[in-house]
Amino acid sequence: MDNGFKPRTVYVAASYSAPVGRYNGKERDKLSFLELAEQAGAVFERSAVRRREIDAVVVGCQNPGAFSGVDNTASKVAGVLGVSGSKSVLIDTASSSGASALENAYLMVASGSCDHVLALGIQKMSDVGTLDATRIVAGVIDRDESEFGLTMPACGALVARALIERLGLTYEEWSAFSALLTERAHRYASRNPDAHLNFPMPVAEYFEQVKSGKNYRYWSPLRYHDFCPMSDGVAAVILTSRPHPVLVAGVGSATDIPTIADRKYFHSFPATVRAAAEAYGMAGIRNIRDFTGKLHVNMHDPFNGFGPINMVDLGIVPRHRLLDSLLDDTLTGDRGAFPTNLTGGLKGRGHPLGATGMIQVVENHRLILEQGFKAGLSHSIGGPINNNVVILLERADHYRNRAPQPFRSWGLPSLGRLKPKDVTVEELLSLDGPVAGSFVTSTTRYDYKTGRPEAIVMIVSCRYKDGRYNFLFGIDGEHNSEISALTPGDRVSLERSGDAILVNRMPVRRFYERTLNGLVELAETGWRKIAGKSSG
Numbered sequence: 001m002d003n004g005f006k007p008r009t010v011y012v013a014a015s016y017s018a019p020v021g022r023y024n025g026k027e028r029d030k031l032s033f034l035e036l037a038e039q040a041g042a043v044f045e046r047s048a049v050r051r052r053e054i055d056a057v058v059v060g061c062q063n064p065g066a067f068s069g070v071d072n073t074a075s076k077v078a079g080v081l082g083v084s085g086s087k088s089v090l091i092d093t094a095s096s097s098g099a100s101a102l103e104n105a106y107l108m109v110a111s112g113s114c115d116h117v118l119a120l121g122i123q124k125m126s127d128v129g130t131l132d133a134t135r136i137v138a139g140v141i142d143r144d145e146s147e148f149g150l151t152m153p154a155c156g157a158l159v160a161r162a163l164i165e166r167l168g169l170t171y172e173e174w175s176a177f178s179a180l181l182t183e184r185a186h187r188y189a190s191r192n193p194d195a196h197l198n199f200p201m202p203v204a205e206y207f208e209q210v211k212s213g214k215n216y217r218y219w220s221p222l223r224y225h226d227f228c229p230m231s232d233g234v235a236a237v238i239l240t241s242r243p244h245p246v247l248v249a250g251v252g253s254a255t256d257i258p259t260i261a262d263r264k265y266f267h268s269f270p271a272t273v274r275a276a277a278e279a280y281g282m283a284g285i286r287n288i289r290d291f292t293g294k295l296h297v298n299m300h301d302p303f304n305g306f307g308p309i310n311m312v313d314l315g316i317v318p319r320h321r322l323l324d325s326l327l328d329d330t331l332t333g334d335r336g337a338f339p340t341n342l343t344g345g346l347k348g349r350g351h352p353l354g355a356t357g358m359i360q361v362v363e364n365h366r367l368i369l370e371q372g373f374k375a376g377l378s379h380s381i382g383g384p385i386n387n388n389v390v391i392l393l394e395r396a397d398h399y400r401n402r403a404p405q406p407f408r409s410w411g412l413p414s415l416g417r418l419k420p421k422d423v424t425v426e427e428l429l430s431l432d433g434p435v436a437g438s439f440v441t442s443t444t445r446y447d448y449k450t451g452r453p454e455a456i457v458m459i460v461s462c463r464y465k466d467g468r469y470n471f472l473f474g475i476d477g478e479h480n481s482e483i484s485a486l487t488p489g490d491r492v493s494l495e496r497s498g499d500a501i502l503v504n505r506m507p508v509r510r511f512y513e514r515t516l517n518g519l520v521e522l523a524e525t526g527w528r529k530i531a532g533k534s535s536g
Contacts, residue, residue: 007110007111008109008110008111008112008241009241009243009247010106010109010110010239010240010241010247010248011239011240011241011242011243011244011246011247011248011396012237012238012239012240012244012246012247012248012365012393013047013048013049013116013238013239013240013242013244014043014044014046014047014049014237014238015043015046015235015236015237015238015361015362015365015366016040016042016043016046016235016236016237016362017194017233017234017235017236017358017359017362017363018036018039018040018042018194018233018234018235019193019194019195019233020194020195020196020231020232020233020349020350020352020355020359021196021231021232021233021350022125022126022196022230022231022232023036023124023126023232024126024232028232031124031232032068032124033064033067033068033070033122033124033127034070034076034077034080035080036122036124036232036234037076037077037080037081037120037122037234038080038081039234040081040120040122040234040235040236041080041081041082043118043236043237043238044238047238048242049116049238049240049242051081051082051083053115053116054083054086054116054117054118054238055086055087055108055113055114055115055116055117056086056087056088056089056105056108056114056117056118057074057077057078057081057083057086057087057088057089057117057118057120058074058088058089058091058101058102058104058105058108058117058118058119058120059073059074059077059088059089059090059091059101059120059121059122060090060091060092060093060097060098060099060100060101060102060119060120060121060122060354060355060357060358061073061090061091061092061097061121061122061123061353061354061355062092062094062095062097062123062137062140062353062354063092063136063137063139064090064092064122064124064354066128066136066139067123067124067125067127067128067133067136068124068127069127073090074088074089074090075088077120077122081118083118086118087114089104091104092354093382093383093387093389094137094140094353094354094382094383094387095137095300095302095351095353095354095356095357095380095381095382095383096253096300096357096380096381096382096383096387096388096389097121097353097354097357097382098121098122098235098354098355098356098357098358098359098360098361098380099121099253099356099357099358099360099361099378099380099382099389099391100253100357100380100382100387100389101119101120101121101357101358102119102121102237102239102251102357102358102361102389102391103251103253103389103391104119105117105118105119105237105239106239106248106251108239109239109240109241115240115241115242116238116239116240116241116242117238117239117240118236118237118238119236119237119238119239119358120234120235120236120237120358121233121234121235121236121354121355121356121357121358121359122233122234122235122352122354122355123231123232123233123234123352123353123354123355123356124232124352125230125231125232125352125353126230126232130230133230134151134152134153135512137151137152137353138150138151138152138512140152140382140383140384141155141258141260141383141384142258142259142260142384144472145259145260145261145472146512147474147510147511147512147513148457148472148473148474148508148509148510148511149445149455149456149457149474149509149510149511149512150260150384150457150472151219152302152384153218153219153222153227153303153445154219154443154445154457155260155384155385156219156222156226156227156302156303156304156305156306157219157220157221157222157303157443158260158266158441158443158457159266159267159303159305159306159309159385160174160221160222160226160303160304160305161220161221161266161441161442161443162265162266162267162305162441163267163305163308163309163322164221165488166267167322167323171221174221175207175210175221175223176203177304177323178206178222178223178225178226178304179203179206179207180203180327181226181304181307181326181327181347182201182206182225182226182304182347183200183201183202183203183206184326184327185197185201185301185341185344185345185347185348186199186200186201186344186347186348187200188341188342188343188344188345188348189343189344189345189347189348189349190344190348192343192344192348192349194343194349195343195344195348195349195350196229196231196348196349196350197229197344197347197348197349197350198344198348201225206225209225210223213451216446216448216451217446217451218445218446218448219443219444219445219446220443220444220446221443222303222304222305224448226303226304226347227302227303227347228301228302228303228346228347228350228351229347229350229351230351231350231351231352232352232355233350233352233355233356233359234352234355235355235358235359235361235362236358236362237358237361237362237365243396244396245369245395245396245397246365246368246369246393246394246395246396247393247394247395247396247399248391248392248393249282249283249375249392249393249394249399249404250278250279250280250281250282250283250285250390250391250392251278251279251282251389251390251391251392252274252275252276252277252278252279252280252281252282252389252390253275253278253387253388253389253390254270254271254272254273254274254275254278254388255271255386255387255388256269256270256271256385256386256387256388256415256416257386257415257416257417257418258383258384258386258418259416259418259419259472260384260459260472261459261470261471261472262416262417262418262419262469262470263416264414264415264416266441267309268309268312268313268413269309269310269313269381269385269388270412270413270414270415271381271385271386271387271388272310272313272314272379272381272388272390273313273412273413274388274412274413275379275388275389275390276288276313276314276315276379276390277409277412278390278409279390279391279392280315280392280409281406281407281408281409282406283392283394283399283404283406284402284404284405284406284407285392285404286407287315288314288315288316288377289315289316291338291374291375292337292338293337294373294374294375294398295338295339295373295374295375295376295377296339296340296342296364296367296368296371296373296375296376296377297311297314297316297332297338297339297340297341297377297379298340298341298343298345298360298363298364298376298377298378298379299311299314299340299341299345299377299378299379300346300356300379300380300381300388301341301345301346301347302346302347302351302381304347306381307326307341307345308322308323308325308326309322310379311325311326311332311340314377314379314390316338316340317331317338326340339373342367343363356380357378357380357389357391360378360379360380360391361376361378361391361393363376364376364377364378364393365393368393368394368395374394374395374398375392375393375394375395375398376392376393376394377390377391377392378390378391378392378393379391419469423464423465423467423469425471425494425501427464428462428464428471428494429494429495429496429501433495434493434494434495435462435493435494435495436462436463436491436492436493437460437461437462437463437471437491437492437493437494438460438461438462438488438489438490438491438492439458439460439461439486439487439488439489439490439491439492440458440459440460440461440470440488441458441459441488442456442457442458442459442483442484442486443456443457444456444457444477444480444483444484445457445477446477452477453477453478453480454477455474455475455476455477455509455511456474456475456476456477456479456480456483457472457473457474457475458472458473458475458483458503459471459472459473460473460492460494460503462494473501473503473508474508474509474510474511475503475506475507475508475509476506476507476509479506482504482506483506492504
């Protein structure tokens with residue numbers, strides 16, 4: 001259907017990315033948030049577009065106030081880059097903020113409201129410690145679920161468990177798979193001087209560090225090396241209406257529901273499928289596999305379970321190749337059919353949250369110009385896997401030669417549904433006696449020094465009124481042996497005892513408290529007293 005809107009062609013005039021790492025004076029130069037932003041001014045050294053021609057600045061960053069104490073962020077960034085006077089706007093879609101900034105900059109040029117837009121992605125995570133960063137990031141999660149202990153690493157662990165169960169893997173098989181994926185990420189990152197973890201990590205070393213305790217179990221079944229590093233970074237792209245060798249062929253974005261418990265499944269990400277369909281439709285691509293041998297794929301792999309799922313959701317590989325596609329160099333290696341994450345991906349290059357989506361675009365732009373790729377596909381995930389963006393860059397001559405015909409996709413995956421407001425645990429337990437339910441899934445957080453299980457996030461399904469609904473709970477780590485014995489579908493009971501909620505007689509706990517500044521973990525000493533009284 002012709003909706004009357006005919007977008008202008010949008011070209012990439014120039015791109016720049018600073019090396020990824022921690023700008024804390026130890027690993028890389030010590031830079032403040034705005035000093036890091038100033039580094040992006042190097043993009044003008046590579047562009048015929050001058051600072052005075054910039055009509056707008058779009059900054060992508062996750063929680064700059066919480067991480068770095070910088071508010072009114074976009075105008076301050078415009079100031080240090082010498083482009084004050086232009087429009088300036090901050091985009092925060094969590095860890096897809098950089099990609100969303102590129103999408104918004106694209107729309108400004110495509111609509112004709114601007115001729116030249118500077119899009120920037122930036123994150124300074126090293127201004128806070130790892131625990132504080134985890135709590136800040138958990139702010140993107142549903143309030144109740146985050147207070148029960150759900151964090152982004154916990155989401156990653158639930159996804160990994162879903163793959164283990166769906167593929168029928170043992171824990172040993174999953175560990176071997178994780179070791180191979182980690183080795184792959186480091187193999188490519190070691191070739192990238194701008195990567196955060198640019199050193200190899202052979203499988204033998206992965207398991208040697210398991211034995212020594214350095215590669216500790218973090219959220220079961222994930223280990224320390226199954227995560228991306230906490231990084232700083234900045235990247236910038238100038239989009240223009242003036243012709244250049246590379247253009248933006250397609251951009252798509254989509255959201256999923258904000259709660260994890262209400263998702264239908266964890267082995268696929270509907271927001272990715274929808275975003276990819278929109279980008280492919282805009283680019284006039286019916287089957288992305290037609291780009292065999294021409295396309296670099298830069299996808300969002302912060303945890304070892306995400307990468308394989310992304311390859312299927314993006315339409316790059318069929319579902320039966322989910323487990324082995326990233327380990328088959330003839331498919332995803334340097335000279336494979338679809339070279340993927342050749343700069344190390346999030347696990348090797350690093351993941352500076354709001355900067356990552358822009359860094360992916362910059363890397364693809366460089367690979368197109370320098371290594372002969374005809375196109376570059378970037379994919380970024382924001383929030384609890386629910387604010388996803390897909391961007392396709394393409395050589396202008398290749399785009400024109402295939403004479404694309406844009407279309408609207410159909411048959412997209414359905415989403416889960418949020419529980420009605422009157423469906424609450426309180427209402428569920430308002431009747432006399434225990435309520436029967438069934439176990440869905442769980443993950444356990446471990447103390448990295450002692451290996452002691454600290455907290456458990458579990459999902460339980462219960463029938464209420466005319467439907468069946470899932471509820472997420474936090475359980476103290478001392479009950480790990482009882483919960484790890486449960487398998488999906490096992491019967492569980494919920495009941496109230498005074499002010500406490502019990503699942504199979506185990507008290508439900510809230511591990512975090514929401515404040516204006518994010519999540520605060522409950523005091524450890526006070527927590528032990530509460531746990532001691534409950535278990536006595």
